[in-house]
């Protein structure tokens with residue numbers, strides 16, 4: 287069987303071929319700290335605090351301005367310490383010069399990984415741009431690098447650490463860059479859920495399959511990926527969720543899906559599973575707020591988590607887009623609610639959205655239901671198309687947004703000085719069990 291590392295290397299090689307080794311520095315992106323580019327027809331930003339510097343936001347409770355501002359941050363979440371004044375007081379041009387100089391001095395020893403949802407002021411410096419798994423693959427396929435500066439959020443840096451070499455450091459420039467969705471399922475809650483399910487259903491069904499297979503979306507902590515690895519479960523991405531659920535149903539009667547209820551529901555519905563067979567698991571209630579019969583009748587038990595960015599999209603927005611542009615094609619991410627996915631013309635992962643736009647005929651009008659930084663970038667790449675975000679209120683992923691150029695400059699200069707700040711290290715046992723669940727995912731394809 288092809289090993290996980292061979293599969294990862296092949297995928298990363300394809301990704302390398304698709305993207306330049308280093309994106310050029312854009313003077314436009316250097317010139318300001320504009321929080322986000324407003325769409326021409328966009329009326330406002332979702333939170334005026336978006337114009338604040340992140341070190342001000344980091345001191346406040348909650349995730350900060352943006353789509354996830356109202357979600358509670360778990361107590362155990364790491365907090366970022368104060369940045370030296372050299373960085374907080376620096377101008378945009380100074381920061382750009384320091385980042386550029388440090389990158390040049392560090393050379394291939396340090397690779398910068400930038401998520402699709404990251405702001406342009408950061409993406410311009412990235413050696414690789416991609417979704418969370420593509421970036422982890424990039425880390426795996428760069429054995430020459432001593433460190434990866436991961437411009438994304440915490441769970442993504444954990445996955446990169448799991449897949450990269452033991453001696454390679456993965457660094458998150460701002461420790462406060464978590465993910466509100468991933469934080470909606472803690473390992474303690476997941477283990478309590480599992481105990482309840484095992485007590486209600488037992489471990490093995492009469493047909494010899496397991497009673498429940500745990501499936502976790504990539505957007506979850508390493509501890510939950512490891513839990514799935516230890517308990518016959520698997521990881522999925524938004525690209526392969528259906529193949530993963532098919533894998534799971536070959537081995538189990540039902541699935542418990544962490545932490546995104548929408549990806550779980552949308553995938554299961556596309557497979558013909560009735561919504562009545564998808565109870566929601568609310569982690570603070572006995573049996574997740576369900577009766578034992580509901581759990582027995584379930585095909586997919588959905589954890590009560592969601593992405594604060596994608597849950598903002600609505601059917602009314604799609605109707606408005608269709609009224610304004612009768613020929614519009616609407617494409618959305620499967621983290622959107624089921625009603626939105628059903629009203630759209632297509633739904634798929636970030637990579638699916640990127641490819642749809644890449645292959646769209648000139649002059650097409652496309653409304654996109656995903657994070658605004660990505661939508662704006664896609665519009666810049668295809669000026670011959672009319673591309674806009676379904677949500678007229680500009681609202682980025684607020685946790686991703688915490689990676690500000692000042693943190694990148696601080697991180698790179700610290701590496702140049704020989705220290706390794708904000709290293710994300712997954713303990714060996716957790717990494718080993720997570721790798722089991724990731725290997726199963728790669729074997730499940732596509």
Ligand code: SF4
Nearest residue numbers: 465466467593595683
């Ligand atoms: S866009 Fe949603 S799922 Fe992705 S990092 Fe932000 S909060 Fe998490």
